[in-house]
Amino acid sequence: MSLTAPRYSGLLVVLLMVLQWAGQGIPSPVRPICDLRVLDHFIMEARDTETALRGCKAGCGVTGTFVVPLTNVDFLVWETKDIWEQAVEVQSGLSLLGQALGAVGESLSNAVMQSLITNNKSNIRSLGQVLHSLHIKRTPPQVDATIMKVSSLSELLSVHINFLRGKVRLLLKNAPVCQQSSP
Amino acid sequence: MTNDHLKKLLVYCMLCCTQKIIVQGAQTFQTKVALLRHVEPNNPKCFAEGIRDLTCFWEEDEERAGSAKQYSFIYTYQNENSSECNVTALPAAGGRILYFCRLSQTQLFVPLDIQVFRDGLLIHNRRLHIELFFLLDPPVNLTVKRTEKQGQLKASWMPPPLKYLDDSMMYEVSYVIAGTQMGQVEEVRASSEVILLGLQPGAKYSVRIRVKLDGVSYNGYWSAWTDPVLMATLPGDLDPLIVSLTLIISLILTLLSLTVLLSHRRFLLNKIWPVIPNPESKFQGLFTVYGGDFEEWLGYSAGGLCLRPAYFYSEELPAPLEVLSEVSLDLPSSPLPPKAKQAPGEDEKLKRIDSLMERWRETPHEHWLMDQLRVLHQLPGPQCSQLESQDAYVTLNAQNHSGEEPLDDILEETLPLQALFASGRTCSESHSDLGSLQQSSGSGRLSTQSSFEYPNHTWPPKGPGYTYMAVADSGVSMDYSPMSSSRIDYMGKGVIYTNEYRNEIPAHRQPIPFAF
Numbered sequence: 001m002s003l004t005a006p007r008y009s010g011l012l013v014v015l016l017m018v019l020q021w022a023g024q025g026i027p028s029p030v031r032p033i034c035d036l037r038v039l040d041h042f043i044m045e046a047r048d049t050e051t052a053l054r055g056c057k058a059g060c061g062v063t064g065t066f067v068v069p070l071t072n073v074d075f076l077v078w079e080t081k082d083i084w085e086q087a088v089e090v091q092s093g094l095s096l097l098g099q100a101l102g103a104v105g106e107s108l109s110n111a112v113m114q115s116l117i118t119n120n121k122s123n124i125r126s127l128g129q130v131l132h133s134l135h136i137k138r139t140p141p142q143v144d145a146t147i148m149k150v151s152s153l154s155e156l157l158s159v160h161i162n163f164l165r166g167k168v169r170l171l172l173k174n175a176p177v178c179q180q181s182s183p
Numbered sequence: 184m185t186n187d188h189l190k191k192l193l194v195y196c197m198l199c200c201t202q203k204i205i206v207q208g209a210q211t212f213q214t215k216v217a218l219l220r221h222v223e224p225n226n227p228k229c230f231a232e233g234i235r236d237l238t239c240f241w242e243e244d245e246e247r248a249g250s251a252k253q254y255s256f257i258y259t260y261q262n263e264n265s266s267e268c269n270v271t272a273l274p275a276a277g278g279r280i281l282y283f284c285r286l287s288q289t290q291l292f293v294p295l296d297i298q299v300f301r302d303g304l305l306i307h308n309r310r311l312h313i314e315l316f317f318l319l320d321p322p323v324n325l326t327v328k329r330t331e332k333q334g335q336l337k338a339s340w341m342p343p344p345l346k347y348l349d350d351s352m353m354y355e356v357s358y359v360i361a362g363t364q365m366g367q368v369e370e371v372r373a374s375s376e377v378i379l380l381g382l383q384p385g386a387k388y389s390v391r392i393r394v395k396l397d398g399v400s401y402n403g404y405w406s407a408w409t410d411p412v413l414m415a416t417l418p419g420d421l422d423p424l425i426v427s428l429t430l431i432i433s434l435i436l437t438l439l440s441l442t443v444l445l446s447h448r449r450f451l452l453n454k455i456w457p458v459i460p461n462p463e464s465k466f467q468g469l470f471t472v473y474g475g476d477f478e479e480w481l482g483y484s485a486g487g488l489c490l491r492p493a494y495f496y497s498e499e500l501p502a503p504l505e506v507l508s509e510v511s512l513d514l515p516s517s518p519l520p521p522k523a524k525q526a527p528g529e530d531e532k533l534k535r536i537d538s539l540m541e542r543w544r545e546t547p548h549e550h551w552l553m554d555q556l557r558v559l560h561q562l563p564g565p566q567c568s569q570l571e572s573q574d575a576y577v578t579l580n581a582q583n584h585s586g587e588e589p590l591d592d593i594l595e596e597t598l599p600l601q602a603l604f605a606s607g608r609t610c611s612e613s614h615s616d617l618g619s620l621q622q623s624s625g626s627g628r629l630s631t632q633s634s635f636e637y638p639n640h641t642w643p644p645k646g647p648g649y650t651y652m653a654v655a656d657s658g659v660s661m662d663y664s665p666m667s668s669s670r671i672d673y674m675g676k677g678v679i680y681t682n683e684y685r686n687e688i689p690a691h692r693q694p695i696p697f698a699f
Contacts, residue, residue, distance in 0.1 A: 036350065040399045072260060072293035075234050075347075148262055158294075165314070165400040166292030170347060 033133045034178035036169065042123040043164045049116040050157040060110045062153040066100040069093030070146050071162035073170065083176060087136040089146055090171045091128070093163055096147060098124045100156055120160065127168060134175040214407055215318055216240060216281065222404055226307045227256075227299055230318035230404065231289070233345060237313050239268075239297060240283035248272075248280040255300040256284040261293050289313050317396050317403030319343045322354065322375075325392055327414040333384045336414055339376035340392055343406075353397045355405065361387040361413055372397060384419030 053060065069092065078086070101121040108114040150156050172178070219228045220242075229239040239256065251272040259265040268284035275281040289295075291314040299307035322340040330337050338356055342349055350373050358379055359366025366389075371377045382388060389411040396403045444451065463470055466480065473480045 043399055070262070070293075072290040074288070074290045076288065162292040162312075169400050173347060173350070 032177040033130045036172060039169055039172055045123060046120055046161045046164060049120055052113060052116055053154055053157060056110055056113055059153045060108055060113050062104055062107055066150050066156050067096055067147055068100055068150055068159040069096050069163055070148055071159055071166050073166045086171050090167050091131060094124050094127055097160055104153055134177050225309060229316050231313050231316055235289055237286040237289045238283060240281055241307060242275055242279045242281050245278045245280055253302050254282055257298045259296040260290050315402040317401055319394050319406045321406045321409045322392055322394050325409050325412050327390045327412045329417055333417050333419060334382045336379045336382060336388060336416060338390050342375050348401055351397050351401045352394055354392055354394050356392050358388050358390045361389045382416045384416050387413055387415040389413055
């Protein structure tokens with residue numbers, strides 16, 4: 001019987017050590033990002049990219065077909081959707097845009113444009129984290145009627161801008177977490 | 184019946200309200216059309232008043248314009264089918280026709296293609312994003328208040344009630360001093376109030392505001408200005424430093440003024456209250472001895488005084504004329520020389536006198552009168568008393584007579600001062616002729632000579648140049664008739680002027696009284 005007590009105490013110590021290590025790795029709750037100036041900043045950078053593209057001949061040599069989300073907002077229809085439907089639509093659209101911008105970046109020969117496109121792609125990932133901070137559940141992208149196809153970089157960037165100015169902004173502005181924290 | 188009445192009343196009220204809203208809406212529409220006409224060059228000109236509408240319009244000359252049915256407004260969203268909007272026509276300013284189309288359901292954040300056809304022909308084509316063409320109504324309930332600090336005003340307002348757009352609005356606040364054009368414009372973003380700084384204290388400001396979307400997610404045109412609101416700032420407080428400096432400078436100036444005044448006080452006193460000159464030094468003993476009695480002082484100082492008070496009196500007192508005798512004169516019928524003022528005209532008078540003078544040259548009655556006068560003077564006794572009074576003989580001096588000289592009135596006849604105080608004197612004052620002073624009249628041409636004659640003195644004729652006058656007293660006036668013992672022809676070159684003498688002192692010719 002004298003050998004059983006030291007074995008249990010050792011296990012207990014190891015368990016406590018494992019729990020302590022796990023507690024350090026679990027992320028704490030993220031504060032919601034409700035300031036729309038972040039989104040405005042992303043929108044401005046997307047517009048700068050579209051402006052820079054006008055100085056690029058023949059669309060900077062980008063060819064191909066890109067799947068992008070629809071950007072049109074009919075408020076009568078939009079307001080009939082709940083926040084989760086809106087969030088699904090926004091998240092899938094951001095995912096599609098991220099994939100399209102990633103494919104464009106690989107085929108660009110212009111270094112400046114490549115840098116801008118890369119920045120836009122990073123902004124889209126940041127928006128994902130912003131949506132996460134609003135406790136909007138991530139869902140996998142869906143291929144449905146809310147998408148369309150474009151065949152040029154200018155159309156892609158135009159869709160990018162309109163999507164950010166429209167649906168993404170409307171979602172962030174009407175996030176329940178942000179409605180609760182605002183006076 | 185009551186319910187019917189209430190229903191009718193309710194319907195009437197609704198109609199009135201609707202009509203009011205329609206009228207206001209029409210005015211707002213006209214205002215926005217006028218705004219866009221100046222700022223938007225493309226056609227059709229489109230604007231969104233909210234997140235669900237779009238209004239597009241264009242204008243055409245009345246000559247080329249057709250009916251609204253001739254026009255087609257086709258709009259197409261990206262990746263969607265085309266749609267058509269009904270066109271409406273309205274008369275516009277300048278003889279033009281306004282055509283417009285209003286969409287009541289729109290999609291934002293997607294390209295919109297618009298095409299306008301007239302009789303199948305494309306006249307306008309345009310692509311736009313509706314969220315970039317907002318033309319909002321002006322803010323409402325603009326309020327301007329003073330703050331506790333000087334030179335500040337706080338302006339607040341209600342933004343246009345648009346969902347999703349409130350944090351994308353920017354405002355322009357214009358504030359000018361009322362009645363002037365000097366002012367500033369301040370931009371405000373995502374806020375419905377602002378504190379205006381750097382204003383003039385105690386000034387009245389006119390504040391107005393307009394709104395526009397910030398251009399990030401939404402954009403558009405500046406709205407119309409609100410009606411101005413007037414508010415005055417707080418009056419400025421006196422800076423303590425300025426007050427103290429002002430007091431110090433005032434004190435210094437006051438001290439300097441007092442110093443100057445005190446140093447020149449004598450001069451200023453003489454200017455403000457000049458000393459009344461005292462002629463006492465010129466009249467020794469007048470006040471100290473005689474107590475101001477000038478008559479007595481004159482009596483005692485007559486012997487030593489060089490000053491004759493003849494000039495104190497600008498006018499001679501009239502002296503009564505004593506009639507020596509009444510003699511009936513059997514004179515030739517020669518009329519007396521006419522008086523100057525009875526002559527009808529100057530020329531006629533001169534001629535008449537001249538003619539009379541001619542006749543008198545050889546008239547014998549002058550000699551007769553001279554004899555009579557001599558007899559009178561030779562009479563003793565009573566003459567003394569007669570002559571001791573204020574008798575005065577008026578003689579005409581022959582000087583400065585010429586026929587060319589016009590007649591002048593004798594302005595003044597002066598008498599020696601003795602004549603004024605001659606009452607009570609006796610004949611024992613046997614002085615020689617004292618008062619023979621020759622006084623000149625104002626004209627300088629005729630002079631009067633008066634003298635006192637004393638007893639035992641004959642009255643010698645004065646010489647060839649003197650003329651004696653016979654006085655005729657009618658009880659009302661006394662007429663002087665000139666006569667001359669000398670040759671009249673010497674006098675005839677000139678004019679003998681007769682003056683009507685009245686025994687009264689003219690009111691304006693009083694002797695000047697002495698006053699101390």
